[in-house]
Amino acid sequence: MRRAFRILRLALGAAILVYLYRSGMFTLRPLEKLWASWPISVAGIAILLADIFIMGIRTCWMFEPIGMHLPIWKSFQLNLVASFFTNVIPGAAGGDVARIFYTTKGNPGNRAKVTIVVLLDRGVGLFSMLVLPLLVAPFFLELLRNVRVLRDLMIVDAAAAVAMLAGFLLCVYNDWMRALVATSSPRWERWLKLPKRVLDVLGDYRGGAKQLLGALAMSVVANASVILVMALALLPINPTWLSWKMCLLVPLGQLANSLPLTPGGLGVGEAAFHSLFEMSGLHGGVESVISWRIWRAVVGLIGLGVYLGGLGRVVFDQPASAEGDVKR
Numbered sequence: 001m002r003r004a005f006r007i008l009r010l011a012l013g014a015a016i017l018v019y020l021y022r023s024g025m026f027t028l029r030p031l032e033k034l035w036a037s038w039p040i041s042v043a044g045i046a047i048l049l050a051d052i053f054i055m056g057i058r059t060c061w062m063f064e065p066i067g068m069h070l071p072i073w074k075s076f077q078l079n080l081v082a083s084f085f086t087n088v089i090p091g092a093a094g095g096d097v098a099r100i101f102y103t104t105k106g107n108p109g110n111r112a113k114v115t116i117v118v119l120l121d122r123g124v125g126l127f128s129m130l131v132l133p134l135l136v137a138p139f140f141l142e143l144l145r146n147v148r149v150l151r152d153l154m155i156v157d158a159a160a161a162v163a164m165l166a167g168f169l170l171c172v173y174n175d176w177m178r179a180l181v182a183t184s185s186p187r188w189e190r191w192l193k194l195p196k197r198v199l200d201v202l203g204d205y206r207g208g209a210k211q212l213l214g215a216l217a218m219s220v221v222a223n224a225s226v227i228l229v230m231a232l233a234l235l236p237i238n239p240t241w242l243s244w245k246m247c248l249l250v251p252l253g254q255l256a257n258s259l260p261l262t263p264g265g266l267g268v269g270e271a272a273f274h275s276l277f278e279m280s281g282l283h284g285g286v287e288s289v290i291s292w293r294i295w296r297a298v299v300g301l302i303g304l305g306v307y308l309g310g311l312g313r314v315v316f317d318q319p320a321s322a323e324g325d326v327k328r
Helices: 002-022 029-036 038-066 072-088 093-104 108-146 148-173 175-182 186-207 209-237 246-257 268-279 285-309
Strands: none
Touching: 029 038, 029 209, 038 072, 038 108, 038 186, 038 209, 038 285, 072 093, 072 285, 093 108, 108 148, 108 186, 108 209, 108 246, 148 186, 148 246, 148 268, 186 209, 209 246, 209 285, 246 268, 246 285, 268 285
16 A cells, blocks of 8 residues: 555656656756766765765754764765655655664664654754755845745745744743643553653753754755755856746745655745746746756665665664663
8 A cells, every 4th residue: 555655656756757747847958968068966975975975964953952873974964865865765754764764773761862853853854944045035025026926935935934943942842742741641641652752862952952954954055955956057048048037946846845745845946937937027946946956876886786785773873772862
């Protein structure tokens, strides 16, 4: 059943691409120029690798508040492997599963804690994707006034960012919630075991504001690099398609691409970028996404090589014991 569902999602993504192609919304002919301009392709791949390295630093910092040390090189390899699985499994779930698998190896006593931190790391990445359009929005007020759909999207984006931040702060700094879970009736203990564990781990971040802010800053930089990658993609295809508006449109398109509907957002991202670019008076939305996917696939192959080579028994400096955490 699960395999059939994955095939269905892949078919959905392929169907969207076929529809966009047959409708004349994009052609593959301009992409031929991408192969001839190999230095630009090398630059695009290098930026994507730097993006993953930055995310690796973010992951390291996310483990520090709970007293665990993840070496940067191991974290870089971990995120490379995750990039491969993100490309072949719907949404970012595949990458998260790979990261959870490797970070929990050799850490049986802290498996739940490590899993929560990995998911929180993903949450920081998602939050930074929501924040980035808000940071650049003041430079495109005229565009937002003229295009109601974009304005509505920004309102939804801001609401989602506020909700995520409020929820996180509520879990970290409100003792009454933790006390309510701890003093609940024994008959609810089975159902409240996981929420209690999550609240305990999040409570460790009270003194980790520096690491959290650093991780968020790193994530914003990593997400902003995608704008540069997609701008590079249009340079050999048609330089006249380049526009500063991409600074606002690309982050919004990336949010749509991250929806777990098809493998890696295939088809969904193309449709979203086409609509965003067209309503803003731009061209090349689909071409830029396809170019980005090609370069990302190359990076994914590097991740596949790391996966086949193996990350070793554990990714941490030393495994955490069942009795306590590994202190840095």
